[in-house]
Amino acid sequence: MLKLPPLTILRPQNRDELISGIADRQSGFKLLGGGTDLINGMKKRLYPTASLISLKRIRELKGITYDSSRDHLTIGAMTTLSELIAAPAIAKTQAAIADAAKTIAAPPIRNQATVGGNLCLDTRCYFFNQSRSWRKLAPDCFKCGGQVCNAVPGAKECRAVFSADLPPLLIALNAQITIDSATGEKTIPLIDFYTGDGTKPNILHENEYLSRISIDNLSAKKSLYRKFRLRKALDFPLAGVALAFESNPEGTFTNPQIILNAVASGPIAIPEAATILAGKSFNDEEVVQNAAAALNAAAKPVANVGSKPFYRKKMVGLLFKKMVAELVAGQEA
Numbered sequence: 631m632l633k634l635p636p637l638t639i640l641r642p643q644n645r646d647e648l649i650s651g652i653a654d655r656q657s658g659f660k661l662l663g664g665g666t667d668l669i670n671g672m673k674k675r676l677y678p679t680a681s682l683i684s685l686k687r688i689r690e691l692k693g694i695t696y697d698s699s700r701d702h703l704t705i706g707a708m709t710t711l712s713e714l715i716a717a718p719a720i721a722k723t724q725a726a727i728a729d730a731a732k733t734i735a736a737p738p739i740r741n742q743a744t745v746g747g748n749l750c751l752d753t754r755c756y757f758f759n760q761s762r763s764w765r766k767l768a769p770d771c772f773k774c775g776g777q778v779c780n781a782v783p784g785a786k787e788c789r790a791v792f793s794a795d796l797p798p799l800l801i802a803l804n805a806q807i808t809i810d811s812a813t814g815e816k817t818i819p820l821i822d823f824y825t826g827d828g829t830k831p832n833i834l835h836e837n838e839y840l841s842r843i844s845i846d847n848l849s850a851k852k853s854l855y856r857k858f859r860l861r862k863a864l865d866f867p868l869a870g871v872a873l874a875f876e877s878n879p880e881g882t883f884t885n886p887q888i889i890l891n892a893v894a895s896g897p898i899a900i901p902e903a904a905t906i907l908a909g910k911s912f913n914d915e916e917v918v919q920n921a922a923a924a925l926n927a928a929a930k931p932v933a934n935v936g937s938k939p940f941y942r943k944k945m946v947g948l949l950f951k952k953m954v955a956e957l958v959a960g961q962e963a
């Protein structure tokens with residue numbers, strides 16, 4: 631059985647204590663959300679730290695609020711996935727967010743796992759997410775501080791895959807995130823949070839944390855997220871597609887956005903496919919076929935998780951076509 635190293639955990643009660651805790655430690659610590667990914671990683675010695683700062687007791691980071699006068703939704707970073715799924719405001723404005731959360735892990739994990747932890751989830755790789763003794767059998771890869779990629783021999787950079795299920799849909803919905811630190815808050819589009827670098831998937835500095843997510847004009851949009859995985863529970867995505875557009879009675883893709891998941895080191899927007907769809911009917915089979923082909927072409931998965939890259943690439947287009955078929959039938963979940 632893998633054991634945690636001896637740890638120190640700071641449990642700040644509010645923002646001020648958190649900011650001073652971060653300032654005292656300066657570096658070499660990890661922020662703890664629900665711990666459903668981080669603790670596993672620490673048991674495998676993926677992160678060389680023995681110092682955690684728990685965000686659990688900070689009230690300001692919790693909860694979901696919806697301002698109907700502005701059609702503006704705010705989700706605190708420490709909101710659990712179960713709370714997200716149960717929130718009336720989400721059910722009323724954009725149930726697809728709850729549906730995406732339901733595809734993550736399983737209920738006991740979702741009771742603990744947070745939205746912030748999902749957005750800050752580390753990239754994954756078959757050669758990285760292993761115990762220290764297993765990893766010693768191969769040369770240190772880029773993600774472990776070495777100079778090779780064990781998944782793609784000859785690659786010049788880390789190709790670990792981005793596998794968090796909420797970000798693609800939230801990006802398609804034009805979500806913004808607020809990052810806080812001792813110098814104050816800044817709000818940026820979620821898409822700009824991700825680097826596409828497998829070794830460091832987001833732009834957060836060590837003295838910063840994710841405080842909340844906000845989305846405008848939610849109820850005017852329609853969105854869907856579909857993922858390919860081997861089992862219907864407990865499995866990370868092997869490929870994923872998020873689609874959002876402005877709802878309209880004509881059944882056309884108005885201002886569509888399409889984001890791919892789990893086929894690169896970050897979520898990727900595919901404007902070529904969105905341009906093909908823009909203003910076209912759900913029923914236009916040629917358009918749907920062309921957009922699916924553009925998605926297939928943009929997806930470049932590598933052999934770093936449990937399914938063949940060619941199959942994951944193919945699944946991207948199929949997931950998209952299935953989504954559109956659900957829209958046509960009016961049966962989307």
Ligand SMILES: Cc1cc2nc3c(=O)[nH]c(=O)nc-3n(C[C@H](O)[C@H](O)[C@H](O)COP(=O)(O)OP(=O)(O)OC[C@H]3O[C@@H](n4cnc5c(N)ncnc54)[C@H](O)[C@@H]3O)c2cc1C
Pocket residue numbers: 660661662663664665666667668669670685707708711733734735736739742743744745746747748749750751752793794795796834838839840841864865866867
């Ligand atoms: C069996 C199993 C199956 C899983 N399946 C899926 C799946 O299908 N899809 C999926 O997306 N995930 C999956 N997960 C991963 C994980 O449970 C979720 O991604 C979860 O939402 C992570 O949230 P957390 O609060 O537990 O994050 P933690 O484990 O606490 O943290 C994850 C990372 O985020 C950082 N972090 C956390 N909160 C903040 C913050 N507010 N500001 C800055 N940094 C922060 C941490 O420092 C850490 O680096 C699975 C996990 C397990 C164990």
